[in-house]
Amino acid sequence: xxxxxxxxxxxxxxxxxxxxxxxxxxxxxxxxxxxxxxxxxxxxxxxxxxxxxxxxxxxxxxxxxxxxxxxxxxxxxxxxxxxxxxxxxxxxxxxxxxxxxxxxxxxxxxxxxxxxxxxxxxxxxxxxxxxxxxxxxxxxxxxxxxxxxxxxxxxxxxxxxxxxxxxxxxxxxxxxxxxxxxxxxxxxxxxxxxxxxxxxxxxxxxxxxxxxxxxxxxxxxxxxxxxxxxxxxxxxxxxxxxxxxxxxxxxxxxxxxxxxxxxxxxxxxxxxxxxxxxxxxxxxxxxxxxxxxxxxxxxxxxxxxxxxxxxxxxxxxxxxxxxxxxxxxxxxxxxxxxxxxxxxxxxxxxxxxxxxxxxxxxxxxxxxxxxxx
Numbered sequence: 001x002x003x004x005x006x007x008x009x010x011x012x013x014x015x016x017x018x019x020x021x022x023x024x025x026x027x028x029x030x031x032x033x034x035x036x037x038x039x040x041x042x043x044x045x046x047x048x049x050x051x052x053x054x055x056x057x058x059x060x061x062x063x064x065x066x067x068x069x070x071x072x073x074x075x076x077x078x079x080x081x082x083x084x085x086x087x088x089x090x091x092x093x094x095x096x097x098x099x100x101x102x103x104x105x106x107x108x109x110x111x112x113x114x115x116x117x118x119x120x121x122x123x124x125x126x127x128x129x130x131x132x133x134x135x136x137x138x139x140x141x142x143x144x145x146x147x148x149x150x151x152x153x154x155x156x157x158x159x160x161x162x163x164x165x166x167x168x169x170x171x172x173x174x175x176x177x178x179x180x181x182x183x184x185x186x187x188x189x190x191x192x193x194x195x196x197x198x199x200x201x202x203x204x205x206x207x208x209x210x211x212x213x214x215x216x217x218x219x220x221x222x223x224x225x226x227x228x229x230x231x232x233x234x235x236x237x238x239x240x241x242x243x244x245x246x247x248x249x250x251x252x253x254x255x256x257x258x259x260x261x262x263x264x265x266x267x268x269x270x271x272x273x274x275x276x277x278x279x280x281x282x283x284x285x286x287x288x289x290x291x292x293x294x295x296x297x298x299x300x301x302x303x304x305x306x307x308x309x310x311x312x313x314x315x316x317x318x319x320x321x322x323x324x325x326x327x328x329x330x331x332x333x334x335x336x337x338x339x340x341x342x343x344x345x346x347x348x349x350x351x352x353x354x355x356x357x358x359x360x361x362x363x364x365x366x367x368x369x370x371x372x373x
Contacts, residue, residue: 011058014054014058014098015051015054015055018051018054018095018098021089021090021091021092021094021095022047022089023090024089024090025043025047025089035086035088036085037084037085037129038085042081042085043081043085043086046078046079046081046082047078047082049074053078056071057071057075057102057106058102060331068106069107072107075099076099076115079095079099080096080119083095083122084122084125084129087126087130088130093122093123093140093144096122096123096144097119097144097147097148097151098151099119100119100151101148101152101154103115104151104152104155104156105155112152116145116148116149117145119144119148120141120145121141123145124137124138124140126140127141165269169267169268169302172267173263173267173298173299173302174295176262176263176265177263177292177294177295179262256276256282256291257276259287259291260274260276260290260291260294260312263294263298264312267298269302269308270302270307270309270328272309272310273311274312275311275314276313276314277314277315279315279316280314280315280316280322282322282372286370286371289348289370290324290370292344292348293324293349293366293368294324294326296341297326297366298310299341300341300342300364301328304330305328305330305332305363305364306330306331307328307329307330307331307363307364308329310327310328311326311327311328312324312326313325313326316372320372321369321370322370322371323369324367324368324369324370325366325367325368326365326366327363327364327365327366328364328365329363330363330364332360332362332363332364338358342358345368349368349370352370353370354370355368355369356368
């Protein structure tokens with residue numbers, strides 16, 4: 001079962017529990033009784049408002065992303081109202097446990113601890129409204145305090161695990177990108193060394209051989225002249241082949257597709273969809289820039305975007321320029337802040353004479369263009 005499906009089942013189970021705790025109030029109302037303190041409609045208003053706010057926060061809607069603090073405050077007030085207005089309604093105080101769990105996910109640790117204490121005091125207050133003894137009041141407050149502490153510990157543990165996974169994924173991405181650049185640099189240096197050896201040793205020797213055969217063709221007799229001419233032609237052809245091989249070794253494009261595929265492979269989150277045109281053949285400097293840009297895009301999606309999918313497309317424009325386009329389905333950032341990573345990406349592209357643009361209004365998007373080789 002995927003992580004997203006597990007989260008969906010978790011939200012559904014939590015909502016079912018919230019619906020079940022309202023059953024005593026509903027059943028008493030249908031039976032003509034009243035478990036609430038004050039108007040029943042006021043309790044239903046607090047309860048339904050609590051459900052709506054909880055759903056907004058759990059699904060991380062656009063409203064929740066813009067104003068999480070305000071929604072959390074309203075959720076706390078609605079939950080407290082529902083508990084205080086129905087002190088005899090069974091396990092209605094479980095709503096406060098969910099409030100504290102949401103606070104542990106969204107708010108600071110200090111605020112979460114303060115909310116835990118306040119909610120435990122509300123539980124004690126509702127127990128006092130029911131005329132319970134001091135022992136019962138203390139026990140109720142202690143039980144719900146422990147439930148809240150357990151939920152907070154679970155949320156904080158999950159957040160630490162998620163943060164550790166993100167740091168590990170970022171480190172792996174950076175390591176793969178560095179490894180790819182080092183490997184390409186080593187291959188390029190080795191190709192250059194072989195090309196120089198062929199040119200300096202074999203090329204010079206073949207040139208000397210052609211000259212010797214040229215001299216021999218003028219001094220040989222009629223019987224040997226035919227063989228000398230053929231040998232000279234073969235030497236010239238071999239010299240041309242060596243020069244062609246040297247040119248190919250020097251001009252061979254970096255293995256961009258292989259390098260980028262290795263960078264995005266086996267990432268647990270997000271899923272990366274990589275597409276590279278077969279016509280793209282950048283030089284070494286351009287390939288290094290594209291590798292580093294891809295690394296930064298993946299790192300940004302892991303750290304900040306909270307995206308499920310990331311699409312990266314590298315193509316060749318009709319003008320010969322190489323284009324890189326990447327976008328994700330994350331939360332985006334209407335007010336995009338240029339950190340060190342994005343600033344370095346822009347500087348790297350502009351250093352090659354290219355241009356780059358960013359857009360965070362709907363997810364995060366980057367479009368870059370660099371001159372072709």
